[in-house]
Structure formats: structure tokens, C-alpha cells
Amino acid sequence: MGIFTGLFGGKEENKKEEKDLPWIPLTTVAQLQDIEEKSKTKTQFIFKHSTTCGISRMVIKMFRDTYNFTEDQADLYYLDLLQYREVSNETGYKFQVIHQSPQLLVVKNGVAVADASHGSITDLDLEKYS
Numbered sequence: 001m002g003i004f005t006g007l008f009g010g011k012e013e014n015k016k017e018e019k020d021l022p023w024i025p026l027t028t029v030a031q032l033q034d035i036e037e038k039s040k041t042k043t044q045f046i047f048k049h050s051t052t053c054g055i056s057r058m059v060i061k062m063f064r065d066t067y068n069f070t071e072d073q074a075d076l077y078y079l080d081l082l083q084y085r086e087v088s089n090e091t092g093y094k095f096q097v098i099h100q101s102p103q104l105l106v107v108k109n110g111v112a113v114a115d116a117s118h119g120s121i122t123d124l125d126l127e128k129y130s
Contacts, residue, residue, distance in 0.1 A: 021064055022071045023078040029090045035077065036094070036110045043074040043129050044107040048081045048088060048100075055118060056102040062122045063104070073130050 026035075026046060035044045047063065050056040069076070081088035081101055092099045095107060100117035106129045107113070116124045 019064060021067055022076055024075055026077040026079040026087060026091075027084055029087055031077075032087070032090060032094050035075075035107055038075060039107040039111075040109055043069075044077065045069075045074055045126070046077045046079060046091060046095075046105040046107065048079045048091070048103040048105070050101040051080055051082055053101060059102045059118060059121055062119075066122055067126075069126070069130060 026032075035046070038044055047060065049060055067076070079088060079091065088099065091097075091105070095105055095112035095115075097103070097105060097112050097115045100115075102121060103115060103117045104121045104124065105112050105115045106124070106126070108129060113129060114124060
């Protein structure tokens with residue numbers, strides 16, 4: 001055991017178990033119509049993520065730790081906005097939100113009822129939208 005391992009712990013000791021979320025990949029513009037329709041009976045969340053942004057990586061980890069919905073309560077979409085730029089742009093147009101990254105949209109009854117970006121994502125009280 002090295003001195004640093006003894007002081008700070010090994011990788012395995014410091015490794016926090018991450019919970020898996022029921023992500024649905026958002027990869028086509030056509031899915032936005034499905035999200036609009038499904039939002040009439042179940043809350044739809046869209047998480048727009050920039051895979052090259054350190055802030056976005058930090059926020060998605062915090063979001064993962066606080067997300068507590070089952071697949072029966074809400075659908076959770078993941079949008080890699082760098083890989084699917086057209087889908088990202090159309091998401092903003094369709095749901096009338098200004099593009100930001102990272103960003104979480106809450107869609108109910110066909111419209112975005114809330115959106116937040118950066119650290120404000122984890123401040124949203126998602127329970128009131130379920």
C-alpha cells in the first residue's frame with residue numbers, strides 16, 4: 001500500500017456507484033412529435049448534453065444522483081447536441097426555448113412547462129411536474 005493510497009484511498013474505495021437512468025436516445029426530429037403526443041399522458045424530460053463540455057459532464061452527474069422517477073412516471077430523453085445538432089435546433093423551435101447547454105426541458109400537454117440550464121437543472125422541483 002503506497003502512502004497516497006493510504007491517505008486518499010484507492011480507486012475502488014473512492015469509486016461512487018452511479019445509478020443507471022432510463023435514458024431514451026433522442027436522435028431524430030420525428031421523435032419530437034412523439035414526445036409532444038406522449039406528454040399529454042406522461043411527463044417528458046429532455047436532457048440536452050454537450051459531450052465535450054466539462055460543466056455539462058458535471059451537471060449530468062448531479063442530475064443522475066437526484067433523478068427519482070420511474071419509467072411509469074416519466075420518460076427521460078438524452079440528446080447529444082453535438083452529434084444531433086439538427087434535433088437540438090428543432091427542439092428549441094418546437095418547444096419555444098432558447099438553446100442552452102446543458103439544458104433540461106420539461107414537456108407536458110404538448111408544451112415546455114419548464115426549462116433550466118447549467119446548475120439550475122438540479123434546482124428544478126421536478127416532482128411538481130409529474
